[in-house]
Amino acid sequence: MTAVHTKSQSEHGPDAAAPWSVPGFETEVISLEQLQAVVSSLPRACLVRSLSDGRVALRCNALNALALAGPVEDGHVGVMRVMLRDGDPRVREAAARALGKVAAFELTLPALLRMTDDRERSVRVVVAEAISAYGGAAIDTLVGQLACDPEVAERRVLRHLVGHEQSAVPALRRALSSGDPHLRGNALTALTLIGPEAIAACEAEARVLTRDSEREVRQRARQALNALARRGHLAHLEPKVMPLKEFDRRDLDLAEFAAIVKKLDERVLLEMLRDGRDVVRRNALRGLTAMGKPSTEASVLMALALKDHDPRVRRLAAESLRVCHPDTVRQAIVSLAAAVLDREADVRQAATETVLGFGKGALMPLSLLLGMTANGIGAAVVELLGGFGQEALGVVRPALRSPHPVVRENAMLVLERLAARLAP
Numbered sequence: 001m002t003a004v005h006t007k008s009q010s011e012h013g014p015d016a017a018a019p020w021s022v023p024g025f026e027t028e029v030i031s032l033e034q035l036q037a038v039v040s041s042l043p044r045a046c047l048v049r050s051l052s053d054g055r056v057a058l059r060c061n062a063l064n065a066l067a068l069a070g071p072v073e074d075g076h077v078g079v080m081r082v083m084l085r086d087g088d089p090r091v092r093e094a095a096a097r098a099l100g101k102v103a104a105f106e107l108t109l110p111a112l113l114r115m116t117d118d119r120e121r122s123v124r125v126v127v128a129e130a131i132s133a134y135g136g137a138a139i140d141t142l143v144g145q146l147a148c149d150p151e152v153a154e155r156r157v158l159r160h161l162v163g164h165e166q167s168a169v170p171a172l173r174r175a176l177s178s179g180d181p182h183l184r185g186n187a188l189t190a191l192t193l194i195g196p197e198a199i200a201a202c203e204a205e206a207r208v209l210t211r212d213s214e215r216e217v218r219q220r221a222r223q224a225l226n227a228l229a230r231r232g233h234l235a236h237l238e239p240k241v242m243p244l245k246e247f248d249r250r251d252l253d254l255a256e257f258a259a260i261v262k263k264l265d266e267r268v269l270l271e272m273l274r275d276g277r278d279v280v281r282r283n284a285l286r287g288l289t290a291m292g293k294p295s296t297e298a299s300v301l302m303a304l305a306l307k308d309h310d311p312r313v314r315r316l317a318a319e320s321l322r323v324c325h326p327d328t329v330r331q332a333i334v335s336l337a338a339a340v341l342d343r344e345a346d347v348r349q350a351a352t353e354t355v356l357g358f359g360k361g362a363l364m365p366l367s368l369l370l371g372m373t374a375n376g377i378g379a380a381v382v383e384l385l386g387g388f389g390q391e392a393l394g395v396v397r398p399a400l401r402s403p404h405p406v407v408r409e410n411a412m413l414v415l416e417r418l419a420a421r422l423a424p
Contacts, residue, residue: 063094089120100130143171146186153186176205179338181214190218207274208304257290278310285316298327303335311344318350330365340380367395371407386417
């Protein structure tokens with residue numbers, strides 16, 4: 001816990017010495033009902049400065065008054081977050097209550113989630129109430145917090161996310177294509193906890209993740225599908241006739257698919273992407289590439305194939321995304337940026353060439369990833385933006401003014417690469 005700096009009365013300054021309109025404000029914890037009646041008369045600046053006072057009662061009352069007074073400046077939110085680590089549970093409780101009412105959830109939710117395993121039950125209850133009060137607006141932020149160790153996710157995030165039930169499914173479905181294996185695995189766990197309807201909505205993605213490059217993710221995907229099967233929600237899959245002779249026996253070339261491209265059925269090829277045989281999945285990707293103009297669903301599954309255990313499938317997936325649906329380019333770029341870090345050189349090369357092939361349309365989605373730190377994706381984005389040359393300057397310069405230090409640092413690294421590349 002953070003040590004509390006105690007000052008004498010004479011050290012508090014003129015604001016602390018100023019009379020408060022509530023008797024005992026500095027010496028005893030005042031009820032919320034009493035504070036509500038006089039909160040409009042309490043100087044906001046004095047309340048904020050009182051947060052660093054050595055008296056527990058004054059810190060509690062100041063936090064409770066701020067909660068009743070409404071939104072505070074972003075700069076004051078940081079001070080209130082520090083109070084979540086106060087040595088006195090009454091102060092931590094008041095800080096959690098206040099943060100849930102005075103600031104946007106983007107600024108407070110991560111700090112509140114860290115307090116869900118506070119040693120004091122009264123603090124945990126207030127934290128849970130504060131998080132619940134944000135409602136569905138906080139779902140995306142909650143899902144983002146799943147990018148952590150599974151044990152931490154179980155303690156801090158999952159129960160709050162699962163409480164949103166079906167409303168959380170769209171965000172969890174998007175998380176299944178994340179480059180962070182913890183996020184993919186924990187999202188699968190969340191879907192399993194929500195129930196079979198949630199898993200059924202993401203069945204295609206879950207099937208692809210049974211071949212994920214990370215063993216933990218593969219295991220979570222199988223658990224989700226097993227839970228779906230036990231509830232009788234698993235669709236019966238009829239055996240499919242192979243689109244071409246030897247489709248399931250050898251790697252076919254694009255010329256063979258081009259000869260029958262008008263007879264190819266995207267739905268059949270998507271089913272083949274879920275097949276357990278590597279050669280079938282590789283040929284399915286070749287068929288989708290030959291068809292061109294894939295649907296949104298096909299583009300999403302092609303991006304998920306970048307996590308396949310077979311490096312040849314991953315390379316073909318990177319190549320096939322060159323013709324992905326325009327609505328999925330941004331999601332594809334997230335997956336391709338992760339693939340730029342693949343352990344296989346030909347996968348890395350294919351992913352890089354695909355992103356660069358998107359041209360200017362890739363610049364803004366890439367710039368939005370400059371702040372990512374998980375699995376080195378930020379470093380991959382730096383390399384990709386550096387490959388665009390002067391075209392990248394339009395999105396890199398604004399990033400230099402970002403309030404996030406990681407974004408600014410990565411933007412500077414891009415400029416260094418551009419300077420080295422453009423130097424005579």
